[in-house]
Amino acid sequence: LKHFITTEGLSRELLTEILDTADSFVDMSAKQVKKVPLLRGKTVVNLFFEASTRTLSTFELAAKRLSADVLNLNISTSSTSKGETLKDTLMTLHAMHSDMFVVRHSSSGAAHFIAEHVTPDVAVINAGDGRHAHPTQAMLDMLTIRQAKGDFAPLTVAIVGDILHSRVARSQIHALRTLGVNEIRVIAPNTLLPRNIETLGVKVFTNMQEGIKDVDVVMMLRLQKERMNTALLPSESEFYKLYGLTMDKLRLAKPDAVVMHPGPINRGVEIASSVADGDRSLILDQVTNGIAVRMAVMSMSMSGQMKSRGNEL
Ligand code: CP
Secondary structure: OOOEOOOOOOOHHHHHHHHHHHHHHHHHHHOOOOOOOOOOOOEEEEEEOOOOOHHHHHHHHHHHHOOOEEEEEOHHHOHHHHOOOHHHHHHHHHOOOOOEEEEEEOOOOHHHHHHHHHOOOOEEEEEEEOOOEOHHHHHHHHHHHHHHHOOOOOOEEEEEOOOOOOHHHHHHHHHHHHHOOOEEEEEOOHHHOOOOHHHHOOEEEOOHHHHOOOOOEEEEOOOOHHHOOHHHOOOHHHHHHHHOEOHHHHOOOOOOOEEEOOOOOOEOOOEOHHHHOOOOEOHHHHHHHHHHHHHHHHHHHHOOHHHHOOOOO
8 A cells, every 4th residue: 555645644754755756856847857657557547526726737747747647537427426436436447457546525534435445455645635634735835835945944834714624734734743843823713723723733823913923934725615604604805804915914924934825816815916926925836846746746655655664544
């Protein structure tokens, strides 16, 4: 087995190795080398039961740059619409000799369930499961931070917005802690904070101006309306007033603070266009880094490095 389900519990050594391997693919790309044969003869199946632009596209590009054969199953036109279960869909694809499933699903635990109980001989990469985890997103965020800041140790990082429903925030917090940042802050209204979030080793702020003061990195999050009880949905204009990242609020961070967002962004809800498109924004660098990080994770998974270090699942 060689799965990548979560950043929680992984060693600093493994996370650093993923970043170093991704860096080698960034260098390769800079030298106009588009393809390597590391996954030649392997079949990667992208199974996205939830919508995606960035993750699906970059997994496909990454697999192709590793020379894999790639199948993107279109869930909306697949036989799941005729009532086929997730398990039967996966067993069907397993019978086609797939080597890797890249899975996005609305249920927390879906990727783990598949890896453990459905097709344990197929490598499973979690592309986002419910509110639980989005580990490759967190790793591309870590790569982007390392490129911008060099060293994790002195950094204060703020994660802002809908922490409660965010699989990205959970995976970021675990990765940032393991990589040894100085301080992680979460900034959100009480209604969008998970209970006991402090147990993850973060400082909690409900006031954006206080939370963003002197931080090195601001990581914004989208309101995950698809996972919210609509009765609890905050007013977008009120949310923007209190927690939207505007130039005025960004001035409270360090003068060289960088701005990140996993996307998709909602302009005028969690971030102003002037910030998203400004010179401190790394949002499109994050997208670019998604290819290298996914190449790293897929190639390490297939070569067994995830397992050999006792870091699977
Ligand atoms: N960040 C992210 O997961 O984006 P997509 O939903 O477009 O894949």
